[in-house]
Amino acid sequence: MTAAKQDVVSRRRSGAGPYLVVGNWKMNGDRRRSAILAAELAGGWPEIDPAVTLVACPPSVYLQSVGSLLRGSGVALGAQDLCEQEKPGAFTGEVHGAMLKDLGCRYVVVGHSERRRLYGDDDERVAHKFATALACGLTPILCIGETADERDAGVTEAVLKRQLHAIIARCGARAFADAVLAYEPVWAIGTGRSAAPEQAQAVHAFLRGELRTANAKLADCAPILYGGSVKSDNAHALFSCADVDGGLIGGASLKAADFLAIADAARHR
Numbered sequence: 001m002t003a004a005k006q007d008v009v010s011r012r013r014s015g016a017g018p019y020l021v022v023g024n025w026k027m028n029g030d031r032r033r034s035a036i037l038a039a040e041l042a043g044g045w046p047e048i049d050p051a052v053t054l055v056a057c058p059p060s061v062y063l064q065s066v067g068s069l070l071r072g073s074g075v076a077l078g079a080q081d082l083c084e085q086e087k088p089g090a091f092t093g094e095v096h097g098a099m100l101k102d103l104g105c106r107y108v109v110v111g112h113s114e115r116r117r118l119y120g121d122d123d124e125r126v127a128h129k130f131a132t133a134l135a136c137g138l139t140p141i142l143c144i145g146e147t148a149d150e151r152d153a154g155v156t157e158a159v160l161k162r163q164l165h166a167i168i169a170r171c172g173a174r175a176f177a178d179a180v181l182a183y184e185p186v187w188a189i190g191t192g193r194s195a196a197p198e199q200a201q202a203v204h205a206f207l208r209g210e211l212r213t214a215n216a217k218l219a220d221c222a223p224i225l226y227g228g229s230v231k232s233d234n235a236h237a238l239f240s241c242a243d244v245d246g247g248l249i250g251g252a253s254l255k256a257a258d259f260l261a262i263a264d265a266a267r268h269r
């Protein structure tokens, strides 16, 4: 093993699983373009890669068609959101976690900053969604992050702590054995202004410390992703940080070549 490789290996925590690279397609594309993207991802990524797990989260109306194109490939299916209600029923326009599971979803994003900011998903509802996702056998990808004003005011850690502990209070820290945490600074989402690797690492280490305080055993295994303007040219530096276990990718997940290049950076970090 080369010294460089040894260096990379020694930076991974014992117990850390494969890197996770998740594409959030948001409300983009149409039936044709989502099928092309799904087919390109399925054909461009090995069926089994022990080092990196890829996930695609298309709009809910395309979950079924994208899911059938991804079936048997190395790319897992995820949803962008779910209804918090434990039981299906009279909730017009909502999608229950059991329905997502039925369509073959393994993951679901909860608490994305766009849901928090535009659709009123507060900490309590996000915790409720997180709990429902787990109850439905889905792996929640919990997004937390501070705004630019909060960072400037020096309250980043307090905000993240509040968002994280809302989940721990409802589901227990143990829930992170079956969940993913994604640090997504709001000021970096869709702005082209990614956090510097040192900034991301500092926050990820803080979050892992919070998890460790709550449950010493699982903290090293819990995947913590970074999201916010990840591109093929900054992915390698971000993914090489000791506490960064992959990425949640928005804009750059809409082109297969860009997304696969980011996934490749996770493989070769």
Ligand code: PEP
Binding pocket: 024, 184, 188, 189, 190, 191, 192, 227, 228, 229, 230, 248, 249, 250, 251, 252
């Ligand atoms: C996101 O919306 O979760 C995101 C990370 O977007 P982008 O990569 O476009 O900043």
